[in-house]
Amino acid sequence: MPEKTYRDALKEGLREEMLRDERVFIMGEDIGRNWGGAFKVTKGLAEEFGDDRVRDTPISENAIVGAALGAAITGMIPVAEIMFGDLITLAMDQVCNQAAKMRYMFGGQTSVPLVMRSVFGGGKNLASHHSQSLEAWFMHTPGLKIAVPSFAYDVKGLIKTAIRDPNPVMFFEHKLVYDRKEEVPDEEYLIPFGKARVHREGDDVTIWGTFLMVHKAIEAADELAKQGISAEVIDPRTLVPLDRKTLIDSVKKTGRLVLVTEETKTGATTAEIAAIVQEEAFDWLDAPIKRVNAPDTPVPFSPPLEQVFIPDKDRIISAVREIV
Amino acid sequence: MPEKTYRDALKEGLREEMLRDERVFIMGEDIGRNWGGAFKVTKGLAEEFGDDRVRDTPISENAIVGAALGAAITGMIPVAEIMFGDLITLAMDQVCNQAAKMRYMFGGQTSVPLVMRSVFGGGKNLASHHSQSLEAWFMHTPGLKIAVPSFAYDVKGLIKTAIRDPNPVMFFEHKLVYDRKEEVPDEEYLIPFGKARVHREGDDVTIWGTFLMVHKAIEAADELAKQGISAEVIDPRTLVPLDRKTLIDSVKKTGRLVLVTEETKTGATTAEIAAIVQEEAFDWLDAPIKRVNAPDTPVPFSPPLEQVFIPDKDRIISAVREIV
Amino acid sequence: MASASKPLSGVTNGGAQKLCVGQVDSIMAVTKKKLVDLYTRTLKVRLFEEKVWDLFGENLVPGTLHLYLGQEAVAAGVTAALKKSDWVQSTHRGHGHVVAKGADMKAALAELLGKRTGSCKGKGGSMHITEFKAGVLGATGVVASGLPIAAGAALSCQMRGTKEVVACFFGDGASNNGTFGESLNMSAIWKLPVIWIVENNFYAMGTPITLTCPSQSIAQRAEAYCIPSCVVDGNNAVEVYEATLEAVKRAREGGGPSLIECQTYRMRGHSRFDPAKYRPKEEVDFWLSKDAVETIQNIALEKKALTKKEAKDIRRKLQKEVDIAADFAVKSEYPEPQEVLDDVFAEVA
Amino acid sequence: MASASKPLSGVTNGGAQKLCVGQVDSIMAVTKKKLVDLYTRTLKVRLFEEKVWDLFGENLVPGTLHLYLGQEAVAAGVTAALKKSDWVQSTHRGHGHVVAKGADMKAALAELLGKRTGSCKGKGGSMHITEFKAGVLGATGVVASGLPIAAGAALSCQMRGTKEVVACFFGDGASNNGTFGESLNMSAIWKLPVIWIVENNFYAMGTPITLTCPSQSIAQRAEAYCIPSCVVDGNNAVEVYEATLEAVKRAREGGGPSLIECQTYRMRGHSRFDPAKYRPKEEVDFWLSKDAVETIQNIALEKKALTKKEAKDIRRKLQKEVDIAADFAVKSEYPEPQEVLDDVFAEVA
C-alpha cells in the first residue's frame, strides 16, 4: 500500500468528495491558488475545481462559518476552514450558537451538513495566538461532532465521513502531524465516527490520548514494553461521538489509565474522560486516573519554554510508572 | 442585619467601589439610565455617577470587552457587562486570546485589572440563545479568574474583590438568583477568592455545586437529613482560584461526592472537579463520583422541556441515594 | 476631510428622507392586485401580533416576547416582492417576517405557546420562530447573527444557479455588530443575491440610535462596500415593496446586494415587560399617527384597489384565520419531557 | 443608487490618490529637524529588519516572522507625529511599530530570539513583540484584534483627561474583520482620540485586495462612521507624518478619530517561508522603485535638511546600535524551563 502524508491523505479525501458530489465546496482564508492553505492542505484544488468551489475569503471568521452554515441549510455541503484553531474564538457564535443548535432549536426542520476544519497544537514556536488546543470547548457544546485524526489513514477516512454527515462536524487537525506518513489505500474507504483505534494492545495500563500525543503515547508504550510494562494505547479518533466501550473495556482489563493531551490541564477533554471512566469503571480502577497535559498557562514562544509546555514521552512514562 | 436581594447587594458592591476609586467605571449594553441593565443591576448608577462612568454601548460585544481591556491596561478599572452569557461567544477572542493572555505573552509587562460581568442559566423560557451556562470554557482558559456567586452576601463581597484584583475576572451571575434575599451587612467587607462556603455540614456525602444548584443542593440536603442522610453542601464561590482543600477534606470525611451544575454534562466544570477529586482522594472514595447536570442538548424553550433540562432537588437526591 | 453629520433620531428623520437613486417614486406602478396583497400582508401580521399580545395577557406565552407591532409594513412590503421560493432571514423580532412570508399561523402560534405542534416543536419559541418550508432561514436570539447566514444562503443560491434571492432583516442596533461589516463586504465582493433590510426603529432596547450611530442613516454604511442603498418609510408598505422590488431585480440578474433602510417604530416596548418610558411622547405620537395598517389601507382605498367593504371582508377573514390558529395553539399539547433529547443530531444516512 | 467602483489594486492605486481634505500638501511646512527625525526613524526600522532577516538566516529566530521591510515609512511617519506619552497599538507585523516608537532594540531583538532578556521575557516573540513603557499597547497575533483595544485605550485617555492619543496600526486585510466596524463606530460616537492607521499593502497573506475589497480605498469605509479620512503614499514618511499630525491635532483637541490609509508594499513575502510568487513582477518593481528609505533620504537631501555625509553618519550610528543590540540578543540566555509558569497572574496586592 502506498505511503502518504497526513496532508496528502487529507487532500485526497477532500478531492474525492468534491468529485463525488458537486455540492461540496471549500471556503476559507488563503485556501485558494495563491497559497493553497496555510498548511498547504488544499494546494492544487482551486486549479482543479475552480475558484468558486475553492473559495478564498476575507479575514472574517464569524462570517466564514456563518456563510458556510447558510449554504449548508440551503442545499450545499460546505467545508469551511479557519486557518488556526485559536481564531475560532472569532466564530464562536456561529459555531456554537448557530450551527450547533440550529437543528434542535428549529425542532428538526433542517439538518446542517457542514464541516469546519481547523488546526490545533504547538511545537512550531508560534506563541499564544497560534498554538492552542481548544477542542474541549466544542466537546462541551451539544450539537457538534468532533473529529481529531492523528494519522494519515484516519484523516482521509474521517474527512469523507465528516462531509457525508448531515450534522455540523468540527474537524480538527494538528500542525505537527501534517508531514507524518502512513500507508493509505488508493481505494475509497470511510471510517465511522465513534470508533476508536487501538494502536498497541496491553494489559498493565491504558493510555488514551489525542493528536500528537497519540504518537508520543505509542513511543512511550514501546519504551515501557522494554521496561516490562505492557501498555494499551487508544486513539478515540472522534470525541463526539465518543467510543466509550473500547476505553472502558480496556480499563476493565488493565485497571489503570493515563490520559494525555496537549491541552492545558484544567477543563481539558481528559477531565471528561476521567470523569466518565471513574463513573463507569470505578470498581475496576486500581489507581487514580492520571492526567498528562500542558500546564495552565498560555502557550509560550521561546523554544525551551514551549518544549516543557507540551507533554512528551517522558512525562507519559513517568505518569504510567506512578500508578503501575 | 438587613436582608437584601442578590441584585441589590451586587449593585451596592459596584457602587461602593465606584465611590472608592474613580478609575472604576462600567460599560455595556443598556446598563445606563434608560434601562438600568437587562436585570436591573445597574439601575440608578448612571444617575449617580453620570453617563461616562456608566456607559451605554452599541451592540458590539467583542469591542466592548476589547475596549474595556484597552482601558484596563492604561489606568482605568473597567467593569464590562455582556448582557447574556450566551453572547460572550461574540467576545471570545478579546476575553480568551487578549485579556486572559496579555500579561503572560508580554512577559508580565502589564497587569489587566478588568472585570467582565455576565449572566448564565435557564429557567425563564428564554430558549437556546439566552439560557446557557458556559463557565467551563473559561475555566479551561488560563489567565482568567472566575467568580460564581450564588448568594447575596457572596455577590457583594466577591464583586468588590474582583474589582480590586489586578487580573481579568469573569464575574458570572445567575438569572434566577437576582431576587433571592439574604442578610447582607451595610459595612464594607471583602470575600477572598478561592475560599469555598460550606452551607451544610454533613458526614455521609458531599454535594458540590454552583449557582442555582447550590440552592437546590441545600434543599436536597435538608430533605436528605429527614431521611437520615447527612450531606455536606459546598459552594466554591470562585472556580479560579478553586478551593480544593475544603472539597478534598470533605470528601475524605464523607467518602462520597455528588457534583451538580446546570451545565450540559459533557465537559462541564463538574468533569474537572471529578477528575481532581479522584486524583487527590482516590483512596477515600467509597463510590463513584456522581455528576448531576443538564443533558447534552441546547436549552429548549417549552416549559415542560426546560423543566427537565435543568437539574432539580429530586435528581440530586436520587444521585445521593445511588451512592450512599 | 468629510465632516461628521448630524445624528439620526426617531423624530427628525422619520421616514422622510429618500436616498434611493432610481427608485420608482410613484405608487402608480404598483398594480391594484399588489396593493391588496400589501394590505392583506400588513393586516395579517397586525392581527397575528394583536392575538399574541392577548395570549400573552392570558399568561399563555412563556418567556419573553419581541412584538412586531408597528413594523408590519416592512415585513409585508419585503415579502410581497419575493417569490415563495425566495428566502428570508429573520431576527429576535421575527413573528412578522415569518407570518408575512407565508408560514402556517397555527404552527407559529403553537410555537409561541411552547406546544409540540409548533413549527419548532416547542423547542424555539418567540426568538426562534421559524418555518423552513415557507422559506424562513431562521429567527435568532443573537442580534446580527443572521447576516452571515443570509450571505451564505445567497451564496448557495448563486452556486446552485436557482435565481432565488435572500432578504435579510435586522435592526438598527444590529448594524453595530461585527457581523454587519463582514457580511456586507462578503455580499459585495461576491455579488451575492441578498437584500439587506435594516428595520431602523431608532432604538435598540432602551438605547436610542443617537447614542450609537454617528451618521444620518444606517444606509450610509452600505456605501463603504459600494452597495446601493436607500432609505424608505418603513410604515408605508408600498415604499418598502417598491424598493425591495428593485433590489430583488438587481439580485436576480446577478447585480449583487442592495441595502434598504426602512425607518419605522415599535408600537410597544422592546420586550414583554418594557413600558418604554424612555421614548419622548412627541416621538411616539408622531409614529403612532403613521400607522402601517391605516397607511396601506388608505392608499388602497384611494387608488380604488379596494372598497371599504372589501377591506372589511379581508379583515374579517384574516381575523377568523388568526382565531382558528389561536384556538389550535391553545388546545395543542405540550411536548412530553423525554422530547428534550430529540433533534440534537440528524440521523446519519 | 451609488454604483460599485473599480476595485483597488497594488498597481493602479499605488500611493497616488489623495482624499485628504485640508491636508498640508507641501512638505515645506515640515521642519528640517523633523525631516532628519523621519529619515532616522525610517532607516532605523530598515536596519533593524535587515538584521532580523540576517539572524533568521542564521537560524536564530524561532517560529514565524512577518517582516516590516518596505513599510518603514508608515511607522516612522506616524510615530514622528506622536509624543512619547502617546500610545501605539501594533499588529502581527509589529517590529517596525515598536522600534519606531522608541522601544529598546536590545530587548526587542532578544525577544525575537526567545531570550529571557527580551521585552516579553521570551514569552511573546515576533507576533507579540511589545514594549509597554515605550507606549506600545501590544502586538497581537490575531488580525484586527488590536482595534478595540486601541479604542479602549483612547477612551481611557479621554476619561483620564491626559490629552494622550492612540495610533492604531492594522492591515488592509484586518479591515474585513468585524472588529473594524465595531471599533470605528465606537470611536466615532464617543469622539475618541484615536488615529486609525491602515497599512494597505494590497495583500493579506496571498490574497490580493481585489478579491476581498469592493471599493477604491479602505478609507471609504471610514465615511460610514463619519470619520475623516485620507489616503497617503505609505512609502513617503513625510506624507504619512503630515496626515498623522493633522489627525493627532484633531484628536488632542477633542475632535475625535481619523483614519489614514497608507498605501505601501511588503518588500518580501508575508511570512518567513513565503516566496510571494503570487505578486505580478510589474507590481513588485513599481513598489521597489519607491523605496521608503531612499524616498525620505532624497527629500531630506533635497530640502537640505541633511548632507550626504550626515546621512551616512546617521546610518553608521544606527547600524552600530543595531549590531550591539543583536550581539546582546544573541549572547543572552534562554529562559529556564520553570519560567513557563511565571506571569500568568499578577500578584494580588
Ligand SMILES: Cc1ncc(C[n+]2csc(CCOP(=O)(O)OP(=O)(O)O)c2C)c(N)n1
Ligand atoms: C449580540 C446580542 N447582543 C445583545 C442582545 C440583547 N438584545 C436583544 S434585542 C436587542 C436590541 C436589538 O436592537 P435592534 O437590532 O435595533 O432590533 P430591535 O429590537 O430594535 O428590533 C439587544 C441588545 C442580543 N440578543 N444579542
Ligand SMILES: Cc1ncc(C[n+]2csc(CCOP(=O)(O)OP(=O)(O)O)c2C)c(N)n1
Ligand atoms: C483573525 C485572524 N485571521 C487570520 C489570521 C492569519 N493571518 C495572519 S496575517 C494574515 C493577513 C493579514 O493581512 P493584513 O491585515 O493586510 O496585514 P499584512 O499581513 O498585510 O500586514 C492572516 C490571514 C490571523 N492571524 N488572525
Ligand SMILES: [Mg+2]
Ligand atoms: Mg432597533
Ligand SMILES: [Mg+2]
Ligand atoms: Mg495587507
